[in-house]
Amino acid sequence: MTHKEFISEVQKVSGLDKQVCATLLSATVKLLAEEGTEQIPVEFEGLGTFVATKHPEYIEENPETHVVTLYPPRISYRFQSQMEL
Amino acid sequence: MITTQQFKILLAQYANVTEADASAFVHALLQTVMTRVKQGEPVTIQGLGTFRILDSQQGELRRLAFECDEKLKEAVNAPFSFFEPMVIERPKVVENSESSESSEISEDSEHSEISENSDNSELSEQLQPEQPQPQPEPEQPSPKRNRWDIVNIVLALVACVLLWYLFGANPQTPQPMEHIPDAPVVLADSAAGIQEQVADTMAVPVQPADTTIVSEQPADTVKTAPANTELPAETANNVPAEPAQASIKPESSIMPEPEERPAKPTPEMLLHENGAPRMVSLSDGERLTLIAEREYGDKTFWCYIFDVNAYRLSDPECVPKDVPLYLPDPSYFNIDADDPASVRKARNHGAKLLKPKQ
Structure with a gap:
């Protein structure tokens, strides 16, 4: 299912305009990104929870080349399902 | 959430x-x-x-x-987003530790091999790893220290200049008294200026002398110059005085500046009837007036004692003790305590000597 097909189906279910659906979908993605930056989990009832976890910076040494590298911090985004399958 | x-x-x-x-x-x-x-x-x-x-x-x-x-x-x-993975260079400490570890391992291996081959204790002692001794770092002169050295040198120079100004440049300032040895002093016969000076003082009006006798002089303080001194021979031949080995040099610290230094007395001033000069020295509490009264019968004749010794005395009121002083010949200066004219002349001359120098 592609993005256009998804928007068309959401439009049919919600009864909203296609352009409004596209705008709301784009806004939903941006909101999830902002909340993830602040590491605030977002829960969708019946589907699951989007959780953002921050990993601090770390130093890793290559055992073969003995090159030591400092990696910056990063935030990983994962999804915890609540869906009953 | x-x-x-x-x-x-x-x-x-x-x-x-x-x-x-x-x-x-x-x-x-x-x-x-x-x-x-x-x-x-x-x-x-x-x-x-x-x-x-x-x-x-x-x-x-x-x-x-x-x-x-x-x-x-x-x-x-x-x-x-502005952070990127960064490669960190391996610290040098780690390399040194590795190299030291490798060297220790090699030394240990050598030590074990030799100890196995021989039981010589000397070799084992030589092979013990020497601990690095910290070498003292050479002291480097700090700029502050050099600065203080310069300041000290400048202060020392200033102090020298002040001392020279106070004691060397001004002849009027009192000079410290030094001990004059008892060795006989060679006299020069070129002290005719003293005779002229004494003659000049004859015409000065009479002024009361303010000298006083402090205490009586013991009789044993009067000395007679030794007969083997150079003075009689030189004075008899009228030879200009030259410093001998036994004689002392002129006391620069007691005598005034060379241009103002009085001339040495002539032999005629010093030789008494027996043909030898007489010498005397002051003891504690004595002054020239006491010597004059004891030797010539009147204290006013102290001025002649000062005249014949003026070439090495700067102040008649400040004569150091234990300094051998020549006694003038009474006949040369017409010293007679019974003659009022002689006493008056000596009093005038003494008053002139006591005048403050301008």
Whole structure:
């Protein structure tokens, strides 16, 4: 299912305009990104929870080349399902 | 945590739509995803990710998986986007430790080999690892220290100049008295100036002398010059005085400056009736007046004693003790205590000597 097909189906279910659906979908993605930056989990009832976890910076040494590298911090985004399958 | 209801409100504010539209959209979104996923069809939302069903290895359990989109990853990690993985150089300390470890291992191996080959204790002592002794660092002169050295040198120079000004440049300032040895002093016969000076003082009007006798002089203080001194021979032959080895040099610290130094007395002033000069020295509490009264019968004749010794005395009121002084010949200066004219002349001469120098 592609993005256009998804928007068309959401439009049919919600009864909203296609352009409004596209705008709301784009806004939903941006909101999830902002909340993830602040590491605030977002829960969708019946589907699951989007959780953002921050990993601090770390130093890793290559055992073969003995090159030591400092990696910056990063935030990983994962999804915890609540869906009953 | 943000719940579904809170998310609908936030979405309505963010997208600038009504909450009903936002709620309908969220509801439709969740229903579509769950429907499609339950049908086993992966759902891809652009900018968010892909939802799909993953079958477990046993085939009985199924779970919903979400694969995050790269754009969402970049958006979430936007605050750390300017950081990049950085390669860190290995610290040198680690290399040194490794090298030291390797050297220790090699030394240990050598030590073990030799100890196995021989039991010589000297070799084992030589092979013991020498501990590095910290070498003292050479002291480097600090700029502050050099600065203080210069200041000290300047202060020393200033002190020298002040001392020279106070004691060397001004002849009027009192000079410290030094001990004059008892060795006979060679006299010069070029002291005719003293005779002229004494003759000049004869015409000075009489002035009362203020000299007083402090105490009586013991008789044993009067000395006679030794007969083997150079003075009689030189004075008899009228030879100009030259410093002999036994004689002392002129006392520069007691005598005034060379241009103002009185001339040495002539032999005629010093040789008495027996042909030898007589010498005397002051003891504690004595003055020239006491010597004059004892030797010549009147204290006013002290001025002649000072005259014949003026070449090495700077002040008649400050004559150091234990200094051998020549006694003048009474006949040369017409010293007669019974003659009022002689006493008056001596008094005038003494008053002239006591006048403050201008």
